[in-house]
Amino acid sequence: MKKRIFTFLAVIFTLTAFAPFTSFAYNTPVTDEVGYLTQDEVNALNSYLEQVRNEYGMDVVVYIEQSAGSNNVLLRADDIYDYRGYGAGENRDGIMMYISMYPRKYTFSTCGEGIRVFNDAAIERLTEVAGEYMRAGDYYDAVAAYAEESYNMLTAAANGEVYGEGAADDYTKPVAWGLAGIIPLIVATLTTRARSRGMNTAQYNNSAAGYVKGGLNLTTSNDLFLYSSITRTPRMQNTANSGGSTTHMSSSGEMHGGGGGGSY
């Protein structure tokens, strides 16, 4: 842990010393309405994330609130991102880590260029690095780990290596070939078994359908409607140009990616 904090502070120092101070818009990156973080922690994180924004033109933000209301946390995160004006540049590039106290859930919402850089594999990785601390109640460490990992991903993307894209290839091909082996095995087994039934025609006949006299005389036929239920889920779609990101529309009509996270 000490090593992690040391690395984190070293990065802050480096960024503060050498990064150009380009200005974007301007919500502070960290909002904590609950008090999960101390003011010093908020200040340190704000300082770090503002430098990230200046260096890569991408908002990496954190929003912690009391209650997500009755909303799905991902939709709530999208709305906060959209209506509070997060995102850098005209495409509103960025990522938000959203933490709700009621329900005790967290998630990630991405927008603009953030959808490409923080693809599904990256969101899974962020969930992995932050989730352990979230479940332990170490909120600062969780947010710091998210901030640091996001920085690493942005750095890699700037070098042309979007997180998970190569790995996706390595992973997809064996799975595809595995399925190409398993599917024929299943089909061949089922068809051979079905054909084998023709080898034994001595079978019980549990039906008396061949001995029905006339047909059914239906005397009662009532279809009683009881109630309805409607479920609504955000539309998800894989877009070819989003580099393996699952995307959806927010209530304002903005395209978002993200997801991940979970309960803590």
Added chain:
Amino acid sequence: MAEIRNFKCPCCGAPLVFDGVSQTLDCSSCGNKFEVETLRQLEQGANDAAKESKFDWTHYEPRNYEPEGEIDLASYSCPSCGAEIAGDDNLGATICPYCGNSTIVKRNFEGTLRPDYIIPFKTDKDGAMRAFENACANAPFLPKEFKDKRVVEKMTGVYVPYWMFDCDCDISAVYAATRVSAWSDGRFDYVKTDFYKLIRAGSVGFANIPVDASSKTDNRYMEGVEPFDYSAAVDFNAGYLSGCLADRYDVSADDSIERANERVKNTAAEVLGSTAMGYATVIPENSSISFSGGKIRYSLLPVWMLNIKYMDKMYKYVINGQTGKVSGEFPTSKAKKVRFFAAVFGAVFAACAACVLAFTHLM
């Protein structure tokens, strides 16, 4: 004094409260509202479907066999498998149709019960053999050498005893059903599920449901050659047994009732369930069935028993003596089975591999 009735919510089971303004019964737990008439009908249907099932069969009264100017019959008994078979007194040397034993013993004819009906043979021995050859041609993994190396031990025409069951059956059932509709707008996918209770009741009659009355024949074989055409059944006359054998029943009508009940219940439920159309899911919740006018009759039905020896193993086949339908287990060629498996596997693998190559090329 007015009857006080408490309805429970069919959705969550909570007590319903009558709302005088909307004239509905409302559930404070799940928020649903129900028409009073709907719940009354539902309660009535559920009560009908919860009634205990009744199977009312008239007791079968056996009739002793008394020759009425017909042919003389004899009893043949097999010391090997214990079969007791009736047949033409002038049949001469014969073998047991069940086990193939040739030392069958002829005895004085006695103690046989008189069947009510008999369906005479319509398919002769050559026709039955042709039907068997057709069945062989349709057996996909039959060894190629089966035709040349098999030895037909014996083919015997036998009238097999069956109990025939007739009944009229009343059935009522309640089903839980859903209808699902889905639509989307720009941002959300919506799925609407409508929940229904379906109440169905009706009557259906059955005639001539056969249940094998001989313990010598495996029911799988005998049910495998169904159906028989009962329009060809005639009143029993021993003259039809001339040159043939006829087994005597050794499974009583009472012992066969359970099998008849099972087949009637399955089919009545199936027929009634087929009226619940147009739903995404239909799940039976309760059902009640009762029989009336249940009659049992004793019949002899014609089958050819064929015993074939192949590669030191005996294969038994039963062929419907009326329709030529064949029931039995054929020997399987493992090589043919493996070749078929490999061919299917290869074809599907080639298609999958082409898809994978196209997919990875696009990536």
